[in-house]
Amino acid sequence: MFSRLQLVFVGSSLLLLLVLFELIRRRKLEERYALLWIITGGAFLVVSLRTSILDRIAGLLGVLVPANALFLFGLVFMIVLVLSLTIVLSALTRKNDRLSQRLSLLQFEVEELRAERK
């Protein structure tokens, strides 16, 4: 039967998936950025329903308490997510720079044309 901890994990993975669903539906979260979250939420759900998977992985890694393997996954996920966010941020910064530069150049040309027309 379900242990209490297992219930907590199942409940929270379901809640996470529900929140993700709602955020995507309201267009507050882009699908491509939600992908990593959905995979993680799904994996957490599967692992907390079938704890034998977790036992096997814990055995493979040499983790004594299977639940700790779950926390380890949580941590790894956080690192992957933060790293991917930083990559997205770097790309956005570069695009933002190009856009602002282009804007100032166009502004100059508009002023120039306006002065020519007079």
Place this chain on the structure above:
Amino acid sequence: MEQKTLIIIPAYNEAASIREVITGLKASVPRADVLVVNDGSRDNTSEIARKEGAMVLDLPFNMGIGAAVQTGFLFAEQRGYDAAVQVDGDGQHDPADVPALLKELFETEVNVVIGSRYLRRNGYVSTILRRIGIRFFAFFLFLLTRTYVGDPTSGFRAMDREAIRFFSAGYPSDYPEPEALILLHKKGLKVAEVPVTMRPRSGGSSSIRLAKACYYMFKVTLSVGMGMFKRVE
């Protein structure tokens, strides 16, 4: 044929010094066009520069020296300038030295000419710590590129068409000067130095200097080192 030259002045809150820089440039290089890239100044740098007859690009917010200078290169590239000279807006660089930079650029085979404060033993050479930092980068860059540039952090630079085209496509962001030298090396463009006299920056000491210096050393060492591994177009 007359060479078309653009002077690029990146300026962030330089209302106190920009007028003098522009009038100085108009006197020493009267044929060159002067472009001030106003990097989101909160003072009236932009208005003063316009009044002095410079062309002005207004960036919508403060983007940092690298992005500001690159905007100047984009402008030079779009309008077909033969040479671009980067001059600081704070009055540290002497407009009277610009012709020497251009002469070296046009009369030799190099693509970039750097104004170095260490080739001539006069003028402002900055504090001892800063000199040690600069020597460190000069040595580090020499190890990587086998070309010795004595003043690799100097932002007083003249570039030809090829260098303008290269940098308008991509230029390092903050504290860009040493990293730019690595990128030039990877691209196979040649660099030379000519002696200039620098003046001390007017004012501007801050309490976060140490933290800033540490960040500077870390950031520039990382970006110079990584520059060796980056792809260049």
